[in-house]
Amino acid sequence: MNKGIIKYPNPILRKKSEELKEITPGIKELVFDMIETMEKNEGVGLAASQIGVLKRIIICQTEKGPETFINPKIIKKSREKTFEEEGCLSIPGIRLKIKRAKEIEVEVLGEDGKEVVIKADGLLARILQHEIDHLDGILFIDRINFWQRWKIKNKLKEKEA
Ligand code: ZN
Numbered sequence: 001m002n003k004g005i006i007k008y009p010n011p012i013l014r015k016k017s018e019e020l021k022e023i024t025p026g027i028k029e030l031v032f033d034m035i036e037t038m039e040k041n042e043g044v045g046l047a048a049s050q051i052g053v054l055k056r057i058i059i060c061q062t063e064k065g066p067e068t069f070i071n072p073k074i075i076k077k078s079r080e081k082t083f084e085e086e087g088c089l090s091i092p093g094i095r096l097k098i099k100r101a102k103e104i105e106v107e108v109l110g111e112d113g114k115e116v117v118i119k120a121d122g123l124l125a126r127i128l129q130h131e132i133d134h135l136d137g138i139l140f141i142d143r144i145n146f147w148q149r150w151k152i153k154n155k156l157k158e159k160e161a
Contacts, residue, residue, distance in 0.1 A: 045127040047134035058131035077101035
């Protein structure tokens with residue numbers, strides 16, 4: 001089912017999400033809801049917290065379609081960074097250039113309950129870093145410099161009002 005997306009400045013977006021112990025049928029249903037919600041809103045990634053569920057689950061759009069990452073933890077980041085524009089379904093109408101690691105290694109919980117390490121680069125690495133931030137209550141507007149912040153301050157104020 002397509003769920004409503006929680007928008008900035010809702011305090012839920014600032015909460016830390018909890019790790020999952022196992023992948024239950026209920027979690028699979030939640031993932032289906034997340035995929036439907038992401039696709040309806042034409043997003044490229046979604047964290048469970050954005051539909052109000054404080055669990056460490058994210059989905060990302062990949063070349064192979066939507067992929068799910070449970071308990072994702074970045075264990076390695078390349079020193080090389082890229083600086084590209086991003087948007088966020090929870091803060092519509094704002095696009096910002098954000099500096100992120102070009103390549104990352106992420107540990108995730110696999111279907112069989114064992115941890116696996118995946119490597120990502122390019123757009124997927126960027127989406128993963130953005131969505132993993134959501135699990136820690138971090139938004140992309142926290143990762144900009146003073147001048148970028150000054151440029152969007154009126155837009156954010158409108159949302160906060
Ligand atoms: Zn976002």
